[in-house]
Amino acid sequence: MGTVPTLYDGSSERRAPADQATVRRTNLGLVLRHLRDSGPRSRARIAQETGLNKATVSSLVAELAERRLVSTGDVDRAGSVGRPGLTVHLDGACVCGIGVELNVDYAAVLVLDLRGAVLHEQRRALDIPALGAERTLDAVAALVTDAVAVAAAAGARPAGLTVAVAGLVRSVDGVVTLAPNIGWRDVAVLDGLRARLGVDFPIRVENDANLSAIAEWAMGSEAGTPDLVYLTGEVGVGGGVVVAGRLLRGAGGLSGEVGHTSLGDPDRVCGCGRRGCWETVVGLAALLRGAADPGDPVHDPGRDLETRLAEVARRAEDGDARTLAALEQVGTSLGTGAAVLINVFNPRVVLLGGYFAVLGRFLMAPLLAELETRVLAPGMAGARVVLSTLGFTAAVRGGAHVALESVLDDPTLVPVAALAPAGAP
Amino acid sequence: MGTVPTLYDGSSERRAPADQATVRRTNLGLVLRHLRDSGPRSRARIAQETGLNKATVSSLVAELAERRLVSTGDVDRAGSVGRPGLTVHLDGACVCGIGVELNVDYAAVLVLDLRGAVLHEQRRALDIPALGAERTLDAVAALVTDAVAVAAAAGARPAGLTVAVAGLVRSVDGVVTLAPNIGWRDVAVLDGLRARLGVDFPIRVENDANLSAIAEWAMGSEAGTPDLVYLTGEVGVGGGVVVAGRLLRGAGGLSGEVGHTSLGDPDRVCGCGRRGCWETVVGLAALLRGAADPGDPVHDPGRDLETRLAEVARRAEDGDARTLAALEQVGTSLGTGAAVLINVFNPRVVLLGGYFAVLGRFLMAPLLAELETRVLAPGMAGARVVLSTLGFTAAVRGGAHVALESVLDDPTLVPVAALAPAGAP
CATH class of the missing domain: 3.30.420.40 (ATPase, nucleotide binding domain)
Known part of the structure; x- marks a missing residue:
């Protein structure tokens, strides 16, 4: 499918001169994305298709496996061709992205693992204009806490949370500057949720339609x-x-x-x-x-x-x-x-x-x-x-997807070895 | 200033795997663009700023000089800093881009050399809806022929012609599918001009507002x-x-x-x-x-x-x-x-x-x-x-600029040594 639409400004795409660690991270991401987009395949085929050499691919796959993002096994999945051998496939059940949406009369949450599987989904009718910002953020925090708990029970650690709001959002500091239909003006959603949740994963706030468009691009019928x-x-x-x-x-x-x-x-x-x-x-x-x-x-x-x-x-x-x-x-x-x-x-x-x-x-x-x-x-x-x-789930799917993109950009964000406690501060 | 907005689809940006000739062309273009955007400077400074090695820069500058796109000399222009030495500066007076605009009641032409200097400019009141497509194209061909002659007299060879039309343009074959205010539908502007002009430089047809936006981006007050x-x-x-x-x-x-x-x-x-x-x-x-x-x-x-x-x-x-x-x-x-x-x-x-x-x-x-x-x-x-x-010249400037971009992408389009006759078939 290629790359997903860029969420943030071009300015954030500029990179520092590549040092060895950066090159390694980029290549880890390249292999992981290739497995997600193209399906299980052998190391030899990954090397051939990505242009990386075989020894590098073996080393990258080993590290991705240590981070539990890929598994190797003699899985003969549909779509896998070429000579038999140990197939590498995306695992990624231990990492998830969380999308939340605030709209006029509901709040919703959805959790996707790295393979795109829905781990959890919930929607709650809420009269947000009547509740006001503080109590709405309390309710959202509760939804997220539940979602993190469900994910943790499934062994998945959140890579990030993206909050979709139907209004004008200043992404840089997560402030909703104007959301006419819920009557919000200059509400610090990012800070409010950070304070309530006390989690160590990144939180972003974005316009709901932007996130929905990303979801359509990434996983809708017209992807x-x-x-x-x-x-x-x-x-x-x-x-x-x-x-x-x-x-x-x-x-x-x-x-x-x-x-x-x-x-x-x-x-x-x-x-x-x-x-x-x-x-x-x-x-x-x-x-x-x-x-x-x-x-x-x-x-x-x-x-x-x-x-x-x-x-x-x-x-x-x-x-x-x-x-x-x-x-x-x-x-x-x-x-x-x-x-x-x-x-x-x-x-x-x-x-x-x-x-x-x-x-x-x-x-x-x-x-x-x-x-x-x-x-x-x-x-x-x-x-x-x-x-x-995608019905009413487009925005939360887009949010969860964006949260997972950080792992695809830099798989070293997922720790090696023993699984860290999900959502711990 | 960086790169100009891409005129054509992403599909045309994909390149074949880089062979030596491609790398050479790319590097020639890199040096040429750098001189245009940053002003005259020494070979050493070009090497430092582009990341190319000094020997390569010397060889590239020599080839660009053979193609008369750059000159070297002890020119101490304003903005030139660093230790004294032979300064390389954009010459480019021997190559030009032509922009033409067809609008409801006029046709216009403008010729820019590679340095952005206007070599020729003309506007003619024309009642295009009344004239019809064939006679309009005759008039445009005459304007272009005059422009090519003026350019040739100044020693400049056209790198290309871009025709701006106020209407829907199918760029791929230069057909104006619909231009409501001049009453055109499915007019083959590209083929019509090719047949009339019999020139060897590329001709493109584009929407006038698109070309104007490119002109603003490249050379307007908000460039x-x-x-x-x-x-x-x-x-x-x-x-x-x-x-x-x-x-x-x-x-x-x-x-x-x-x-x-x-x-x-x-x-x-x-x-x-x-x-x-x-x-x-x-x-x-x-x-x-x-x-x-x-x-x-x-x-x-x-x-x-x-x-x-x-x-x-x-x-x-x-x-x-x-x-x-x-x-x-x-x-x-x-x-x-x-x-x-x-x-x-x-x-x-x-x-x-x-x-x-x-x-x-x-x-x-x-x-x-x-x-x-x-x-x-x-x-x-x-x-x-x-x-x-840019007043009413934005579209023709954008057109001339786009025509010149091909030379900046591939300076080998400009022949070495003796100047070929301008506009010859």
């Missing part, structure tokens, strides 16, 4: 597509964009705020205080407002969102006129904004996430009709619109 | 800014975007079509046949329509555009209410769309080109007021709005 646009369908609507195989971050990591572009109802007030934002016509609130009166159970934030969306889908399938009209309206408005993104980015794929994916079968026809009208280039410039298969 | 958005202010409005130091091209080179996003007057028909495009409220026609009645001389396409814009500026300075209202309207609408681009791209700089730059002093206040209202991130996410200093 590896060099130019893709991901849209979060939640209370808020954000965009994560991969340009030529790299995540678009902008000068300060604040790119992708498509939900607050002036493509909505000019008279309707948005969560951010402005009028006319695109979110006001395509966000979850716009759909539910169109589909049902305020007292209707689909509005009840105490009920699980999937259940409420299933109810909307049931009504649409039953031919309920109001529900169908609301879905058509959202689909058309989604097309208006998606057309802007296609005109501007010329992506291969536009991925619809969150509730857009859940109800996508009802949104797609009006959306495509609108795109047909609005995109300048014939044939939509070759863009396809695809429903995400 | 080297890694995240910038350029807006063409002409009859049509297009965008060229540099993301993390690379030109945004999208999956098929069709990115940046901001003029046809639905941010304009929903009732007004655009040159592309749609209603409500942003161009309908910020394009040159919208300004002139607002500022003056149809019979007014500022509308006369037979008059030079600079003269007409100077007249608009004069009226604004005289306090003409209608002119000022039209400028305020355009400034506000420009802000609405620029806000979308800032929300989506989080650039450091938005550069206003073409007529936006000429009349920028009247547009800036309403534009900034609108941005203040519309951009989600506090302080406009750090973005500045800047008037281009």
Whole structure:
């Protein structure tokens, strides 16, 4: 699959002149990534495919095995070719990445091991705007503590934690500068969680749509597509964009705020205080407002969102006129904004996430009709619109994936020999 | 200044395994670029700064001198430091790049030598929609032939020609698939010019806004800014975007079509046949329509555009209410769309080109007021709005620059010894 989109600025990619230790770390990472992306294979084949010499590969594999990141054995897996011999395969069950998402009415956590297997997954309905920042961070800390415990029980030590927030995030110090739909301004999420968790693994904070785009790029149905646009369908609507195989971050990591572009109802007030934002016509609130009166159970934030969306889908399938009209309206408005993104980015794929994916079968026809009208280039410039298969887990998967990338960049972060206690300070 | 944004897809960047000839070409280019970007210096200093050994640098400089791309001499130029000795400096007067632009009511040509000096510049008022493709290409071929002759008289041989077109361009075969404001669809510009010119240098066709963005990145007042958005202010409005130091091209080179996003007057028909495009409220026609009645001389396409814009500026300075209202309207609408681009791209700089730059002093206040209202991130996410200093020459400069890049990538494209006849087949 090649490299994943870069999460951080180009500036962080610059490296010091390579000394021996750096070269060793780079080569350890090269072998580990090759095994992850290409599957089990012999040392000889790794040497041939990476251009490293055989003695070096043997030494690297030995060190990776000491760090329990690879195992060797006579495993004859599918896809393995070449002469028989001891096959090296990714182990990586002893290391994991944790992704957390804070959204308007829930917090979620997901733990992936190095092989991409889900070790743990949990979602909790939370009225975050009402809870406020401190109590929300308490709840998130509890979710993470549970996740670390589950991972530890499975023998996996966290390589890092990435927190996805639906808002503007200053990555450098993990401060959420503005999250309109949860009413946060300048909340020090990174420091707050560090103080609560007291863990030794790195914590990062990122925009949820950016992490979702990374998840799609790394493990979604369109994985590896060099130019893709991901849209979060939640209370808020954000965009994560991969340009030529790299995540678009902008000068300060604040790119992708498509939900607050002036493509909505000019008279309707948005969560951010402005009028006319695109979110006001395509966000979850716009759909539910169109589909049902305020007292209707689909509005009840105490009920699980999937259940409420299933109810909307049931009504649409039953031919309920109001529900169908609301879905058509959202689909058309989604097309208006998606057309802007296609005109501007010329992506291969536009991925619809969150509730857009859940109800996508009802949104797609009006959306495509609108795109047909609005995109300048014939044939939509070759863009396809695809429903995400990662559902509401895209952001947490992207977060867990980013946390694991540090191990692939530098496998020496995982200690040798006896397993250190998971999550210990 | 580092590398310029990549014009073509990543796919073209992949190189075959390095053989000796490739290594030699790469190192020739490295030395040449270093001299262009850092100024005259001694061989010893070049060796020190590039990491090449001294003997290699001497051999490379000798070859570059044979190709007349560098000269050596005891030139004590400003900026040259270090111990005295023979200084190597970029010569490059014997090679040039040609940029041509086709826009709605003019064609322009500009020739740059390798040092960035303008050897020739010409602009011709042309009613391209009325002329049609064949006669337009005849006129362009005549402009290029004149330019090649002027360059030859100065001893400069063209390294290439890049044609900027305000429309959708399929770079791979130089076909303009759609140029709404000149009424072109599937016009084979590359083949048409090749047949007319019969030259041996490479010809490329590109979107005008993309080339303008490259020009700004390479030689504008904000040169080297890694995240910038350029807006063409002409009859049509297009965008060229540099993301993390690379030109945004999208999956098929069709990115940046901001003029046809639905941010304009929903009732007004655009040159592309749609209603409500942003161009309908910020394009040159919208300004002139607002500022003056149809019979007014500022509308006369037979008059030079600079003269007409100077007249608009004069009226604004005289306090003409209608002119000022039209400028305020355009400034506000420009802000609405620029806000979308800032929300989506989080650039450091938005550069206003073409007529936006000429009349920028009247547009800036309403534009900034609108941005203040519309951009989600506090302080406009750090973005500045800047008037281009390249005026209407940005696209042709970008084109000439791209043509020269091939020489910097591979100096062996310039023949050794006796100068080959310029532009000969």
